[in-house]
Amino acid sequence: MPLEASARIVSELTSRGYNAEREAVTKLASAENPQAALERVVEDLPEDALVVRTDHVDSTLLRGNSTGPNADAASDSPADPAVSTGDATTDPPATGGDVPVETKGGGGADRSVDPALRSLEIAGDMTGQSTGTGEYEDFVAVFRDRLERLGSKLRGRVNHRPASAIQNMPGGSDVAMVGLVNDIRSTASGHWLIELEDATGTFPWLVMKDREYVDLVDELLCDEVLAMEGTLADDSGIAFVDSMYFPDIPRTHEPSTADRHVQAALISDVHVGSDEFMAEAWNRFADWLHTEQAQHVEYLLLAGDMVEGVGVYPDQDEELEIVDIYEQYEAFSEHLKKIPGDIEIVMIPGNHDAVRLAEPQPGFDEELREIMSAHDPQIVSNPSTVTLEGVSVLMYHGVSLDEVIAELPEEKASYDDPHKAMYQLLKKRHVAPQFGGHTRLAPEERDYLVMEEVPDIFHTGHVHKLGFGKYHNVLAINSGCWQAQTDFQKSVNIDPDAGYAPIVDLDTLDVTVQKFS
Template identity: 35%
Template sequence: MEARDVDSEIEIHFDITGRSTTEGKMFDMQSFFSDRLRQIRQMMIVGRSLPRRPISNSEAWRNRQRYSSTDYEVTLVGLVSETRWARSGNFNFVIEDETMQIRCSLKPPSGASNLHPALDGLMNDDVVGVSGHFLIGERNPLFLANDIHMPPLGRHSKATASEDEAVSAAFLSDVHVGSKTFLAPQWEKMIEWFRTDPLARTVKYFVLSGDGVDGVGIYPGQQRHLAITDLFNQYGELARLLEGLPDWVDLMILPGNHDAVRPAEPQPALDPEIQQDYSDAVFVGNPCDFSLHGVRILSYHGKSIDDFVAGLRSITYSTPELAMKAMLERRHLAPSWGGKTPLSPEPEDRMVISTVPDIFVTGHVHGHYAGNYKGTTMIHSSTWQDQTDYQRMLGFQPKPCILTVVNLHTHATASIPFA
């Protein structure tokens, strides 16, 4: 299938650009968390991921004497905070709904996987369900949880493009144009591949998931690492580099935390002043939920991977795919308020994964992964930046210059190395 023979078919389902309404006031924050709780609790009820219909924390508390034995268990749903492990090995946390907070304790089940929340942990502000009963004693009653319930995910059935539209999408992130460690020779190798390789002729879309440029003033001392010190010149050079792509390729560009947009997520698309250097690109916000020929794609730059690395024992910078799985399991891209990922308290929490995507894409940590999780094709897009001083200090080795190509009809993936 030649991509040049197929018309473009892009449908944007959600993009925050021009739709941010928050004023950053207390009311907005209350609305933000209430909406998150409402959305995910409804998923749990409709998806039957709870053993019984949940009741409010206040109702459970009023009837705590009744719910104080294993014969009369109750299910709660709320936002998680104050997570810690006790000396006994129990996992303690607070769960809060619209009515009140309740302290909970969970003993790790015998034979539990290391990924079980009692051993791996929970993220602050996760929405989870808990089942159990109250322990009534001299101190404040404690809710003894016997299980934690995550939102439903199940086995996803992918949508596919029709056989006569069996084109491909290519995914890349973190190009970091302007940095001294941008890998220019390898970029030219990729452009040559687009001109000569048969697979390249199937590529209809090129999705750049944030950090197209290195930016200016992103971190202390960045200036000495820049080959291009002017922000607009960085974007101009990125535009020049992308002009090397064949004319049949449609370009989609999201921002990331190095880009010239607000840091709070969801982030709007790059400003029109920057867009004018790009003749045929579709600029969208971060994250963006869109479809290509009916295939639903959720593209997110991935800043919250920093929080997942800090918050869950199982996740490291070398395993970003585990953070992506955790996002899908939570049905949320960035749950933790006040962590490493700035969040905008919109009246509706737009970081909730309301629809399970056919393809889920992130970047940010300069790794690479292509695989499948419960029916969703997961892509952690590669970078085009060599190892930085900071990564060298951490002992982290990036996986640069790998273009991931996904056939939208078969969902077959190919990882093309240019390093």
């Protein structure tokens, strides 16, 4: 039967506050008079029911309350795509009054999956854990935490000495230091001077222009953690660099995979509320999730910017279809309801969302969570790590990618290949290493932006460009957007990749990209 028939039934049920199992919708759509069958089923539902289940439909049809086929005939009909909570082809219907929030729908039954097979765990969610007050001590604490945690990954590779000890060593000594990059500058002779800082002080390191690793200097950002080895000058005032090390992802890293064939859709930057939000592409995406082709998509990870926001960039109000931020989230929630009800959803905020701009960004407040309660999504901080059936996914919205792309040579980081900029963050084991630049960072007692554990997948958005690849066996994906080019984007030469959904096989970490624009 046509997808539209099932979608209309689901839309009608949603407008009355109900979700439904897929088989129940299939049987209703198979009736000779689906609308009459639906009315009788709703009339027969228990008062406390939130989900229209197959047994509800069976009992009504078997009692002759419908003119459609009997239960056995309905069960022989072809299986329809998984049920959604909204009309897959048109704008969602307006709902009146207070209706029950959406539940998980048919759960695993919608996709013939035992719910016990699913596993979703969250780590690194700092929502409700913010301790920063902006005092000097907070900044000291966060950088000390960064140095300690990332430095521990480097001290086993070099014979580390603190800056204060190196200053007292005799000239010609072999030395090594782990520290934060405090300054990077070139000398009159074309060499590079790198100043490292630790808890005891700073010490200068000279990278000679004729050394093969001088190209690594192009990759450095201030405030990242680095290890250097070399030889002290005769006067012990500077060290000549022989080698440098990043915290990096071990080349021997072996990613985890799921024990069964299951998929996750990775998307970001929906931007509901913008004049350029691509509603038709989103509806096609939601339609596709109902099809047999998408039957293994059981998780949806959304990496920020659910809405367009207000006052994010100059003259943004001229490009808004919805000017009230809460109405933007209400509209987003209606679009979210079109996603099949049995898909597990995880969302983090982005820089357009109604949370603080400084990273890490806590998850949304209770009022916004209530607005976005469709599917009961997991709403966590930016960044957070989500583990899906053993596969760890580091979700980060990606504001720092602008800074990486601006600071590094084009061949190492560009908007055309956003995953290469992500490689740099993996190499530095930090999602936003540089303080005081474009990316706003909040001082906390703990640096929540450190990649302490190696993720299996690194998922970002923000730059509105699609790109993916593997770095030391870590799958890096920037998932594009759902917003066509705005006038502001034209002014800054951003040509977005819009209407794409990367789909990851969690059992193999293979990626396919579905296009809906």
